[in-house]
Amino acid sequence: NAGVMQNPRHLVRRRGQEARLRCSPMKGHSHVYWYRQLPEEGLKFMVYLQKENIIDESGMPKERFSAEFPKEGPSILRIQQVVRGDSAAYFCASSPLGQGDTDTQYFGPGTRLTVL
Amino acid sequence: KQEVTQIPAALSVPEGENLVLNCSFTDSAIYNLQWFRQDPGKGLTSLLLIQSSQREQTSGRLNASLDKSSGRSTLYIAASQPGDSATYLCVLGSARQLTFGSGTQLTVLP
Numbered sequence: 612n613a614g615v616m617q618n619p620r621h622l623v624r625r626r627g628q629e630a631r632l633r634c635s636p637m638k639g640h641s642h643v644y645w646y647r648q649l650p651e652e653g654l655k656f657m658v659y660l661q662k663e664n665i666i667d668e669s670g671m672p673k674e675r676f677s678a679e680f681p682k683e684g685p686s687i688l689r690i691q692q693v694v695r696g697d698s699a700a701y702f703c704a705s706s707p708l709g710q711g712d713t714d715t716q717y718f719g720p721g722t723r724l725t726v727l
Numbered sequence: 728k729q730e731v732t733q734i735p736a737a738l739s740v741p742e743g744e745n746l747v748l749n750c751s752f753t754d755s756a757i758y759n760l761q762w763f764r765q766d767p768g769k770g771l772t773s774l775l776l777i778q779s780s781q782r783e784q785t786s787g788r789l790n791a792s793l794d795k796s797s798g799r800s801t802l803y804i805a806a807s808q809p810g811d812s813a814t815y816l817c818v819l820g821s822a823r824q825l826t827f828g829s830g831t832q833l834t835v836l837p
Contacts, residue, residue, distance in 0.1 A: 644824065653816070656824040667824065702771065716825060720770035
């Protein structure tokens, strides 16, 4: 059973371009979470999605950021018009049940975004 | 709002020492607490998961405790090895999201 997969592992963008980060959850998992780790800071929750639904986006910046988890295919975190402050490691996690008490999240290796 | 603090921020010990990493949190209404390991340039590895109803978990040389009433958790590493060098993250699980501490960067010197 492959783990959570993220691609690309490293992404370089110039200011103003768009960044698309992909996350394929573990087989059988229908819940996906995105986290961001800024340089010298801890990881922070961004968004929680189930298939075709955004459940909690309280950690998502209001502008330029969006996330989706379609019925088929990976979850996508999209950042429009990137700025240097978007440079960070973006981690995806998945869980089978989405239940905090008994469920654990499995993390992918992360995508390191560098904005020039 | 949950806040998670890890002390110390960095720790350097000689090989073979036993050590304790500390984590404190402000909101005791948690579902679970996990300790993760993060290696440079790599993802996160879950080390131990303690459910809110439990007080400790053990795996090999690692032992983690949880005291919800005082808002504290400790990660005990016995007989440390250079391969233990990494950043250790304390992570609180609530209803739908995880809250991460800023980590303790551990260096074990050979």
